[in-house]
Amino acid sequence: MRIFRALPIITAAAAAIMLSACGKEEATSAASKAPATADQVVIVKIGVAAPLTGPQAHIGNDIRNGVQLGVDDLNAQGLTVGGKKVKFELLAEDDEANPTKATTVAQKLVDSKAVAVVGHFNSGASIPASKIYSDAGIPQISPSSTNPKYTQQGFKTTFRVVAHDDQQGPTLANFAVRKLGAKSIAVIDDSTAYGQGLADAFEKTVKELGAHVVAREHTTDKDTDFTAILTKIKGTNPELIMFGGIDPQAGPMAKQMASLGIKAKLIGGDGIQTPNFIKLAGDASEGQMASMPGLPKEKMPGGQEFMNKFKSKFNADVELFAPMGYDAVFVFADAMKRAGSTDPAKFLPEVGKTRLQGIIGPIEFDEKGDLRNGPITVYVVKDGKWEALETVVPGGAPSPQAAAAPKIPAGATQAGY
Amino acid sequence: MDIFVQQIVNGLVLGSIYALVALGYTMVYGILGLINFAHGDIVMVGALVGLSVFHALSGSGLPVPLVLLLAVGAAMVVCMALGVSIERLAYRPLRHAPRLAPLITAIGVSILLQYSAALVWSKQYIPMPELLSPTRFTVLGAHVTDLQAAIFLLACGVMAGLYWFITKTRVGTAMRATEQNKEVAGLMGIDINRIISLTFLVGSGLAAVAGIMVVLYYGIGHYSMGFILGLKAFTAAVLGGIGNVRGAMLGGMLLGIIESLASGYIGDLTGGFFGSNYRDVFAFLVLVLVLVLRPSGLLGQASGERA
Structure with missing residues (x-):
């Protein structure tokens, strides 16, 4: 290891060569300083962007820690790309769950020469930021953004390792109507890209399945008083209330x-399936349900080992998307290995061809960059803990937009299994 | 029908909190002619101090009423000290400055309080530990929890006490005299500075009570929770007639009910064109209408100077 420490200047210079997508002058001046040793180490910067402060900080830091763990594990393994040793470095940026801030930090990551980005958490942040990554030509894997629009913009650089709302919404709706037998359902959303997208997809499928949407209400992602809309909903006597939103609202809701005497259960998406929801709702969380893309943490192929490692390193339990963040780093590393280069222009096409067994299960992307056959699990709160009820694999039901904007040349996509 | 009653109940609970906060705005405005934008953030500090006490004592086995009392006490002490110091340090030096200066100072204090709170309590949502388990009963077909009833009754009690204090006691009379004319009141031997400090003391104490109510009712606290709450309470104060104590009480309750009814019925009345997410729009629409049609508010007296 001593040689690693002895060569900081060389490594930095080498990184500058490897990373300079633009700025040729910089590269040539750096090249003159870098002696061509056989065992030089290339520093590769991986960006992670998520809300590290604010109401969703617990989820953002979870992702950051997952990515950090991935980077550390890769460095411990000692990856070699194109005959050169590679050392990964993490650049963590806080987007505050704010779409405007998201574009600022995206630009910052691009400017600091990140070759790949894991992020963002919120769909509302991932979508505007994806334009910047696309313009810079660096791949972006969102560990968690489930709004369908994210991968429908025709960018070659956008990927995600979760099922999206066109899959999650209908899965929830199927579960609600077929499994729970709900015939009248009220739908609330929090007016965000994520919440409204999920609620719309849910509502559409519920109607197709022949159940009634008796009320469609909206709130915001800053409100804490829902008594008025809940009272209105109570008047329509729904058997189930679906909320498209996240836990700071779902908890008080x-x-x-409970205090309004509504007997219907609450069901929601992955934004609610958090330990925080149970803390915020207290006793009222009992029996409420939420879906979560992916297998239950315990059932993930590498889940138990990952959780132990995570716990011993960060002294915290895996909140939500840490395994997805971890796997995203390995997707990048795997693509670099196959391309034999850490230059985003070279390894980007390889990201689309990923076939990897990750912590979360098999990872493979479709032509838009969505995860193929991403499983979705519905959970219920039992004795103050989330318990898996059932896992659904949506199967390759193509969404109407599937034909639009093929991202990778047709020959590159492998025949799916 | 019971849905309508339920919406009124929801509105009254929300309105109780607005009214308590609105009183702080209106009392300061009455005496100083200053809109104290930091007032909403004093509510936030009260709420978060209360939460800290709840968290510290929730596992201690102390009886629940004692924990509640300690939380209210701690929140009131902190908020009162904060309110009085803010007046002493930020507003008093500017008392004879043009009106814009203290107003901007107030906004600055508000931001200072928010980010100081973010440093102390972090930027995370802080959940309320399970302390109370409200029981439910039915009034006219509407569900009411004992917590909601307690919030409403306590707010009414506090407001009645305040009204008695202002109208019937010597100090209250001095406050009203100061409100009418500071110079003349001073000539009559009233210590103006003491009265102004007292006004901030009382207003901040009410804010602390309101903060604890928010935490108990919604079960959640956050460093930026005071901003919207303050804005709504300010609206309530203007609605009732800013500077008028009875007006603040009426305005708070009315605004709570308007919000409740608006989010309950907008969708049906407009055929789904406006959803319940437009409820704040309607709350502020009411404010605009009041300012246009009756600038001095519902109970305010017309004066040469408009709020």
């Missing part, structure tokens, strides 16, 4: 449902 479950509480207020």
Whole structure:
């Protein structure tokens, strides 16, 4: 290891060569300083962008820690790309779950020469930021953004390792109508890209399955008082209430449902399936349900080992998307290995051809960059803990937009299994 | 029908909190002619101090009423000290400056309080530990929890006490005299500075009570929670007639009910064109209408100077 420490200047210079997508002058001046040793180490910067402060900080830091763990594990393994040793470095940026801030930090990551980005958490942040990564030509894997629009913009650089709302919404709806037998359902969303997208997809499928949407209400992602809309919903006597949103709203909402004497259960998406929801809702969380893309943490192929490693390193339990963040780093590393280069222009096409067994299961992307056959699990709160009820694999039901904007040349896509 | 009653109940609970906060705005405005934008953030500090006490004592086995009392006490002490110091340090030096200066100072204090709170309590949402388990009963077909009833009754009690204090006691009379004319009140032997400090003391104490109510009712606290709450309470104060104590109480309750009814019925009345997410729009629409049609508010007296 001593040689690693002895060559900081060389490594930095080498990194500058490897990373300079633009700025030729910089590269040539750096090249003159870098002696061509056989065992030089290339520094590769991986960016992670998520809300590290604010109401969603617990989820953002979870992702950051997952990515950090991935980077550390890769460095411990000692990856070699194109005959050169590679050392990964993490650049963590806080997007505050704010779409405007997201574009600022995206630009910052591009400017600091990140070759790949894991992020962002919120669909509302991932979508505007994806334009910047696309313009810079660096691949972006969102560990968690489930709004369908994210991969429908025709960018070659956008990928995700979760099922999206066109899959999650209908899966929830199927579960609600077929499994729970709900015939009248009220739908609430929090007016965000994520919440509204999920609620719309849910509502559409519920109607197709012949159940009634008795009320469609909206709130915001800053509100805590839902008594008025819940009272209105109570008047329509739904058997189930679906909320498209995240836990700071869902917690008080479950509480207020209890105090209004609403017997219907609350069901939501992955933004609610958090330990925080149970803390915020208290006793009122019992029996509420939420879906979560991916297998249950315990059932993931590498889940138990990952959780132990995570716990011993960060002294925290895996909140939500840490395994996805971890796997995203390995997708990048795998693509670099196959391309024999850490230059985003060279390894980007390889990201689309990924066939990897990750912590979360088999990872393979379709032509838009969405995860193929991403499983979705529905959970219920039992004795103050989330418990898996059932896992659904949506199967390759193509969404109407599937034909639009093929991202990778047709020959490159492998025949799916 | 019971849905309508339920919406009124929801509105009254929300309105109780607005009214308590609105009183702080209106009392300061009455005496100093200053809109104290930091007031909403004092509510936030009260709420977060209360939460800290709840978290510290929730596992201690102390009886629940004692924990509640300690939380309210701690929140009131902190908020009162904060309110009085803000007046002493930020507003008093500017008392004779043009009106814009203290107003901008107030906004600055508000931001200072928010980010100081973010440093102390972090930027995370802080959940309320399970302390109370409200029981439910039915009034006219509407569900009411004992917590909601307690919030409403306590707010009414506090407001009645305040009204008695202002109208019937010597100090209250001095406050009203100061409100009418500071110079003349001073000539009559009233210590103006003491009265102004007292006004901030009382207003901040009410804010602390309101903060604890928010935490108990919604079960959640956050460093930026005071901003919207303050804005709504300010609206309530203007609605009732800013500077008028009874007006603040009426305005708070009315605004709560308007919000409740608006989010409950907008969708049906407009055929789904406006959703319940437009409820704040309607709350502020009411404010605009009041300012256009009756600038001094519902209970305010017309004066040469408009709020």
